[in-house]
Amino acid sequence: MAETQLEIPQPAIIVIFGITGDLAQRKLLPALYHLLKDGLLDERTVIVGISRRDVSADQLLEKVELCVNEIDKVCDPEGIRKIRSALRMHHMSLVNDTEYAELKRQLDAIETEQGVCMNRLYYLSIPPQMFTPIVRGMGQNGLNQSCQHGTAAARLLVEKPFGYDLASARELIRETSEWFPEEQLFRIDHYLAKETVQNILAFRMYNPIFTSVWNNQHITAIDITAFEKIDIEGRATFYEEVGALRDFIQSHLLQLLAVVAMDLPDSLSSADVHAQKLRLLEAIEPVSPDQVRSRTIRGQYEGYRTEVNNPTTTTETYAAIELRIDNERWQNIPVRLRTGKALSEKRTDVAIQFRDNDGDGPGMGNRLVFRIQPSEGISLTLLAKKPGYSGALEPVTMDFDYQYAFDAHGHPDAYARVLVDAARGDHTLFTTSDEVVAAWRVVEHIQQAWSRDGDGLTPYPKGANAMEPGNPTAD
Ligand code: BG6
Numbered sequence: 001m002a003e004t005q006l007e008i009p010q011p012a013i014i015v016i017f018g019i020t021g022d023l024a025q026r027k028l029l030p031a032l033y034h035l036l037k038d039g040l041l042d043e044r045t046v047i048v049g050i051s052r053r054d055v056s057a058d059q060l061l062e063k064v065e066l067c068v069n070e071i072d073k074v075c076d077p078e079g080i081r082k083i084r085s086a087l088r089m090h091h092m093s094l095v096n097d098t099e100y101a102e103l104k105r106q107l108d109a110i111e112t113e114q115g116v117c118m119n120r121l122y123y124l125s126i127p128p129q130m131f132t133p134i135v136r137g138m139g140q141n142g143l144n145q146s147c148q149h150g151t152a153a154a155r156l157l158v159e160k161p162f163g164y165d166l167a168s169a170r171e172l173i174r175e176t177s178e179w180f181p182e183e184q185l186f187r188i189d190h191y192l193a194k195e196t197v198q199n200i201l202a203f204r205m206y207n208p209i210f211t212s213v214w215n216n217q218h219i220t221a222i223d224i225t226a227f228e229k230i231d232i233e234g235r236a237t238f239y240e241e242v243g244a245l246r247d248f249i250q251s252h253l254l255q256l257l258a259v260v261a262m263d264l265p266d267s268l269s270s271a272d273v274h275a276q277k278l279r280l281l282e283a284i285e286p287v288s289p290d291q292v293r294s295r296t297i298r299g300q301y302e303g304y305r306t307e308v309n310n311p312t313t314t315t316e317t318y319a320a321i322e323l324r325i326d327n328e329r330w331q332n333i334p335v336r337l338r339t340g341k342a343l344s345e346k347r348t349d350v351a352i353q354f355r356d357n358d359g360d361g362p363g364m365g366n367r368l369v370f371r372i373q374p375s376e377g378i379s380l381t382l383l384a385k386k387p388g389y390s391g392a393l394e395p396v397t398m399d400f401d402y403q404y405a406f407d408a409h410g411h412p413d414a415y416a417r418v419l420v421d422a423a424r425g426d427h428t429l430f431t432t433s434d435e436v437v438a439a440w441r442v443v444e445h446i447q448q449a450w451s452r453d454g455d456g457l458t459p460y461p462k463g464a465n466a467m468e469p470g471n472p473t474a475d
Pocket of ligand 1: 247
């Protein structure tokens with residue numbers, strides 16, 4: 001198939017709140033460097049980095065590893081020059097209302113200087129508790145509006161978690177919508193922007209041999225796993241507030257499940273994709289209060305309490321839940337989602353277990369695995385006759401590996417994709433307010449039960465394997 005060339009998005013001012021934070025330094029600035037270097041953003045793009053601290057653009061860029069996404073991590077001097085000239089720092093207090101008016105004046109001045117009406121992308125890379133004051137400050141000072149001639153878009157990009165639970169998410173959505181209607185909002189779940197996750201939908205849409213078997217007649221279980229080797233890496237305040245259930249399951253893993261299990265949309269338009277994802281999320285049966293014990297596992301790695309300086313904390317660093325989807329396609333099929341930090345391996349994958357000949361499986365049936373990361377690819381396990389005089393069978397694997405199938409330049413980093421899609425106004429790989437609410441509903445009773453006490457919270461050593469009931473460290 002012929003490759004469609006990326007249409008360069010309209011010129012934009014990209015305003016990053018929290019430019020000195022972890023996400024901006026590790027992900028956003030390297031992604032912006034890459035996009036500017038490769039000419040994937042308009043050359044008039046201006047990045048405005050908002051910070052309370054008095055840091056210059058040069059001081060900031062010196063600290064950042066800009067070229068982590070490049071081949072051999074080698075920097076291109078021209079790319080460095082481009083990002084240096086695009087980045088301007090703006091110091092302001094986020095809680096002082098009058099400073100938003102000043103920010104607006106600055107952005108208008110940039111536009112006058114560039115001589116063109118520019119889209120405005122506001123990226124909130126800030127702790128969730130700052131979200132509402134910033135949105136209000138922006139709205140009250142006209143930062144949610146187009147340029148002076150009214151021909152450009154103002155878009156708000158927000159990082160998860162969207163709220164803390166169902167009630168707070170609803171409230172946040174209400175408050176945000178006072179200033180930014182849904183079409184101006186880009187709720188980021190960077191897992192959706194991963195190339196391997198986008199490919200799940202492509203796989204389902206364009207390989208019709210799987211379409212007729214994508215249901216409970218042929219599939220016996222869906223397992224979605226996101227294990228990390230890293231611990232919380234010093235993000236104590238953030239992690240104490242969220243825990244593994246909010247950090248991964250409510251967001252990344254339920255979104256992955258939606259892509260894997262939804263009915264195929266009529267087209268790949270944003271509206272059609274979101275409509276099917278929402279239908280699927282709304283069909284998931286929330287874990288009820290009396291199912292919490294039998295359908296969930298939670299754990300905490302040893303040393304976590306000292307790290308966050310809270311000897312009694314019950315925040316989970318490992319979470320596994322089992323769900324059921326109440327629709328015709330998936331009735332009675334167990335769906336297991338699990339995630340954890342400080343484990344023995346980094347691995348994210350989706351495993352689809354097919355029924356074997358004798359009925360149920362998961363004995364020797366076929367197994368399809370989407371490897372999201374690392375060693376990105378897809379494998380299908382088949383049964384083969386073992387060479388020899390008996391009829392013995394052995395599972396063998398057919399493997400598609402991105403590294404060998406496509407060129408060595410790798411694929412766009414998820415954050416580069418997020419920025420390009422927001423710049424061109426494509427909502428497909430973002431989550432909608434309705435999806436966010438539906439996902440909170442699924443985990444609501446688990447959150448409530450887990451926040452009451454530490455009942456069932458199992459400690460595990462750093463570097464452990466997955467936790468299973470009754471055998472916390474065995475996979
Ligand atoms: C973030 C979580 O959303 O995703 C982090 O807040 C996690 O806790 C990160 O480490 C993992 O992202 P990736 O792309 O490295 O798998």
